[in-house]
Amino acid sequence: MAKQAPVGRQAEITRAAAALFNERGFHTSSMEDVAQAVGLKKPTLYHYVQSKAQIVAWIHDECVAAVLPPLQGYVKEGLPAPEILRRVAQDIFGLLESKPGYLRIYFENHRDLDKRSQTRIAKRRDEYYGYVRQVLEEGTAAGDLSVENPQLAAMTFFGMCNWAYQWYRPGGSLTPEQIATYVWKTFMAGVSEPGFERLPERLA
Structure with missing residues (x-):
C-alpha cells in the first residue's frame, strides 16, 4: 500500500x-x-x-483548490456579481496557464476516478457551480444583471470558460487575464442590464 x-x-x-x-x-x-x-x-x-486513478484524484483536488476557495472569498467579501464573474474567469484561465493539462484531465478523466473520489469531488464541483448560480441570481436581484434562467446562464458561463482547455496554449500572444476579460465581456454582453459598458471604475 x-x-x-x-x-x-x-x-x-x-x-x-x-x-x-x-x-x-x-x-x-x-x-x-x-x-x-x-x-x-x-x-x-x-x-x-x-495507481493512475489516484493521480487523477490528486489532479482533481488541485483544480478544485485553485478555484473554489477564491470564489468563496469573493462571495464572502460581497463583491458585485459582474466582478465575481470576472474573477472566476480569470481564475480558470490562470489555472490553464499555470497547470497545463490539469483541466483536460479534470473533464475527460473523471470517470477514471474510484467511486469514493467521484462522490467527493462531484460534491465540491456542485458547490462551485452553486456559488456561480447564486451570484447570477443575486446579481439579477441587485439590478446588475438580467438573467432569466440562472441555471442555464451558469452552464453557459462555464461552457465558455471551461471549454478553453481544448484550445488554450500557455505562453501565447495574449495573457490569460486578457483572454479571461474577453470571455467575461462576451458573456456579460448577454446578461447585463443596459449600461454595461459604463461599469463603475471599481469594476474596470
Missing part, C-alpha cells in the same frame, strides 16, 4: 503525470511512463502512489 506522499513529491508526480496524460492520453500512459517522467524507478513510484 502506498504511503501518504509528501506534499512536494505529490506535486512533482502530479505535474509530471498531468503533462504526460495531456500529451499521450491517460489510457495509453502506464505507471512505468509516469515513473520515467518523474525520474523514479517504478517500485519507488508505487511507494508514493497506488
